[in-house]
Amino acid sequence: MDRSMVTTTFGFEGYRIVRYLGVVRGITVRSRSIAGNFVGALETMVGGKITTYTELCEHARQEAFDLLIQHAEQIGANAIIGMHYDATELMESVTEVLAYGTAVVVEKI
Numbered sequence: 001m002d003r004s005m006v007t008t009t010f011g012f013e014g015y016r017i018v019r020y021l022g023v024v025r026g027i028t029v030r031s032r033s034i035a036g037n038f039v040g041a042l043e044t045m046v047g048g049k050i051t052t053y054t055e056l057c058e059h060a061r062q063e064a065f066d067l068l069i070q071h072a073e074q075i076g077a078n079a080i081i082g083m084h085y086d087a088t089e090l091m092e093s094v095t096e097v098l099a100y101g102t103a104v105v106v107e108k109i
Contacts, residue, residue, distance in 0.1 A: 001069055005079035006101070012079065014109055021075050021103040026067025030060040031094045057097075061085060064099035077103035 011017065064085065072080050083101035090096055 001073050001078055001080075003069065005106070006065075006069070006083050007079075007081055008083050010081045012081075012106060015079070015106040016109050017079075017081070017104045018107050019105040021072075021077050021105065023100060024068055024071040024075065024077070024080060024103040025098060025100040026064040026069070026071060027096065027098045028060055028063040028067065029090065029094060029096045030056060030063075060087075060095065060097040061099070064097045068099040068101065072101075072103040075103055077105060079104050079106045 005012065068080065068083070080101040081104055083099065086098045086100070088096045088098075
């Protein structure tokens with residue numbers, strides 16, 4: 001699937017939805033290592049951008065997004081509409097990231 005065919009809106013300019021395939025999702029659970037938490041704690045003392053946690057969040061979102069695409073491809077979609085992210089802290093330093101949307105088949109108008 002072309003990754004540009006994933007949108008937070010509910011349609012694509014120049015395309016029409018010909019079939020709705022249902023909700024698709026990608027989920028990952030991530031934690032930072034002891035060393036990573038130590039570095040992150042040091043960064044919070046200094047202030048500013050906390051790169052250790054920023055990288056963790058970005059990797060988690062990317063993994064959830066990649067799994068979302070895989071799920072959509074498995075059921076025959078060529079696009080995803082209404083895509084969103086959600087995150088839940090399961091326990092201290094353990095976070096679930098969920099990417100979800102509606103898998104569709106679109107065709108050029």
